[in-house]
Amino acid sequence: MPGMLLGDIFPNFEADSTFGRMKLHDYLGDSWGVLFSHPRDFTPVCTTELGRAAQLSPEFSKRNVKLIGLSVDRLEEHHSWSKDIMAYNNMEPGSEFPFPIIADDRRELVETLGMLDPEEKDQSGMPLSARCVFVIGPDKKLKLSILYPATTGRNFDEILRVIDSLQLTAHNRVATPVDWRPGNSVMVPPSIPETEASTLFPAGVYTKDLPSGKKYLRYTPQPSAHQQ
Known part of the structure; x- marks a missing residue:
């Protein structure tokens, strides 16, 4: 454009x-x-x-x-x-x-x-x-x-x-994955360290295990629009 x-x-x-x-x-x-x-x-x-x-x-x-x-x-x-x-x-x-x-x-x-x-x-x-x-x-x-x-x-x-x-992402440090709909889990960006993520997302963060062993696919329940 x-x-x-x-x-x-x-x-x-x-x-x-x-x-x-x-x-x-x-x-x-x-x-x-x-x-x-x-x-x-x-x-x-x-x-x-x-x-x-x-x-x-x-x-x-x-x-x-x-x-x-x-x-x-x-x-x-x-x-x-x-x-x-x-x-x-x-x-x-x-x-x-x-x-x-x-x-x-x-x-x-x-x-x-x-x-x-x-x-x-x-x-x-x-x-x-x-x-x-x-x-x-x-x-x-x-x-x-x-x-x-x-x-x-x-x-x-x-x-x-x-x-x-x-x-949602304008007010929360999250990203939305493919085909995301309101209410679905969101993703924790790689730029947020694990120690900070646990504080930012009290509902919990879970990581999908991958063959590479890299812990970059991290999910958390959707926060409210102005939670953070």
């Missing part, structure tokens, strides 16, 4: 959205944020994606996360398309769409943030925005980025899982 690295302060851009004019940092406040782009409005995969994001919006809210969509379409198209998404979700007609969608029809943000997919183009030959995901922390720093091509729909349950891991 050109110009953006994990830990960088995310640009405090200002843009028009379906919730009105927004300045990113002001809109996020003390919340986490997920900014995600999609190729075009009124397209099949994008409709299923934003439909799923809308269904899961209460789960993101529980985690103090604000969702923000973005594409290179105009604001009027976003408003019209959101009605299709709500119908796809069998939501009540007239219901408010649960999160803003940014209108970037001049392609300023998608170019600045490296969100374009050069392999997928519109009818005029212009590249479409890819399916990019940025997770932004309350400190306005980039915590995670995922870039999917336009042809591959995302899994928003996985994005929720990633946020659970990010929020």
Whole structure:
């Protein structure tokens, strides 16, 4: 992703959205944020994606996360398309769409943030925005980025899982293993000495025996989000 690295302060851009004019940092406040782009409005995969994001919006809210969509379409198209998404979700007609969608029809943000997919183009030959995901922390720093091509729909349950891991590890000196889910055991990083680990993790630390004899696979029950 050109110009953006994990830990960088995310640009405090200002843009028009379906919730009105927004300045990113002001809109996020003390919340986490997920900014995600999609190729075009009124397209099949994008409709299923934003439909799923809308269904899961209460789960993101529980985690103090604000969702923000973005594409290179105009604001009027976003408003019209959101009605299709709500119908796809069998939501009540007239219901408010649960999160803003940014209108970037001049392609300023998608170019600045490296969100374009050069392999997928519109009818005029212009590249479409890819399916990019940025997770932004309350400190306005980039915590995670995922870039999917336009042809591959995302899994928003996985994005929720990633946020659970990010929020847990932001306040605890642990790591989450493959396929981790909230409530599962977590891993003790190798940088923590055994004597310190026993103090940090009173619930206990257990080590898996390996042929190498190295004691690096250490597990402990998941601590509460702010335990340490």
